[in-house]
Amino acid sequence: MxxxxxxxxxxxxxxxxxxxxxxxxxxxxxxxxxxxxxxxLRDFRLTKYRICSPKLNGIRGTKKIIFLSDLHNRMYGKENERLLESIKNQHPDLILIGGDMLVRKDGNSYDRTVRFLEKLPAICPVYCANGNHEQKLKELPDKYEQSYEGYKKALTACGIHMLENASETVRLDEAPVRISGLEIPLRAYARFGKKDLPLKEITDRIGEHGEEYQILLAHHPGYIQEYLEYGADLILSGHYHGGVMQLPGIGGVISPDFTLFPKYSGGIYREGAQTVVVSRGLGTHSVPVRLWNWPELIVLELSGTSEEM
The missing domain is CATH 1.20.5 (Single alpha-helices involved in coiled-coils or other helix-helix interfaces)
Incomplete structure (x- = not known):
């Protein structure tokens, strides 16, 4: 050679x-x-955020709010006993539900999810807004075998307050807090490209932002800028499931509408006096994948103006 x-x-x-x-x-x-x-995919983590505002100075000490989103019929233990126990252990003052607790597709019964949700009002008051899965069941009833009316009836019967483009005011000690559930048009959930969501369309649905501290349950985080313009003090969203994969310093990789590296994929974001919390969700659907992106149970600790933790 x-x-x-x-x-x-x-x-x-x-x-x-x-x-x-x-x-x-x-x-x-x-x-x-x-x-x-x-x-x-087998477990979840507890995520805590501290939120302070002068509008909450009427609170004596701290109030705890549990925020649940995007369960998608997932069960953690028999009848979701592990998730229920974790909620009880936090001794919350309020439970807020941000939508997509079920899966709208045929063959995905929400019965076990309803049985789990029915146990929550025994812990504290519960307020529930809809995500795109519940909203599609409601607005397109002939397309799916599951009944939105049956779902809503079961939840309201056990004492859960349903906020369908509606608001209710609660008092946390001496601080009035307005909780609003926003349902955006279904067109806004279309894939490939963001649709317009004028401010007037938000105010037409849930009214003007007032003087009270307002918590806005708005499922889709692709419209955070519009919610901020509306003026809500605390915006709670979900929907993106943490962007499937979370990269350090970058965040989520892809959203359900195929937006790459969405700005608000999961975590807490402070925008001046306003706060945004986006849940990474508790479940998955369609593509059961999570990487460096644990399902989470969120605990919000609200108090008046003080040095933040």
């Missing part, structure tokens, strides 16, 4: 060795991702 052929053969061997190493690394990484995804 002449020197030229020897050099070529050595070069090929080195390249093949490098390719082999790369393939092994890729296989190990894929296996790790599969194991991590399976691990994250």
């Amino acid at each position: 002449n020197r030229k052929n020897y050099i070529i053969n050595q070069y090929v061997k080195e390249k093949l060795k490098l390719i082999k190493i790369i393939l092994i690394i890729m296989a190990v990484f894929i296996l790790y991702c599969m194991i991590e995804t399976a691990r994250e």
Whole structure:
């Protein structure tokens, strides 16, 4: 073998060795991702946020609010006993539900979810807004076998307050708090491209923002700027499931409407005096994948103006 052929053969061997190493690394990484995804789909984590406002100075000490979103019929233990126990252990003053607790598609009964939700009013007052899954059941009843009216009837019968483009005011000690549930037009949930959502369309649905501290349950976080313009003090959203995968310093990778690296994918965002909290959700649907993106039960600790933790 002449020197030229020897050099070529050595070069090929080195390249093949490098390719082999790369393939092994890729296989190990894929296996790790599969194991991590399976691990994250089995459990949830508790996420706490502290929120202070001078409008809440009537609160003596701190009030706890549980925020649930995007359960999608997921069960943590028999009849969701682990999730229920975690909620009870927080001793909340209010429970707020941000929608998509069920799956609208045929063959996905919401019965077990209803049985779980029916137990919540025994803990504290519960206020519930709809996500796109409930809203589609309601507005397109002939398309699905499940009944939105049956779902709503079961929840209201056990004492859950349904906020369908409606608001109710509660008092946390001496602080009045207005809780509003917003249902945006179904067109706004279309994939590939954001639709217009004029401010007037929001105010037509839930009225003007007033002087009270207002918590806005608005499921779709793609319209956070519009909700901020509306003026709500605390905006609670979900829908994006944390962007499937959470990258450090970047956030979620992709939203259900195929927006890459959505700005509000999961976490807390402070916008001047306003606060936005986007839940990474408690369940999944269609594509059961999570990576570095644990399902979460959110606890909001509200108080008057003070040094934030």
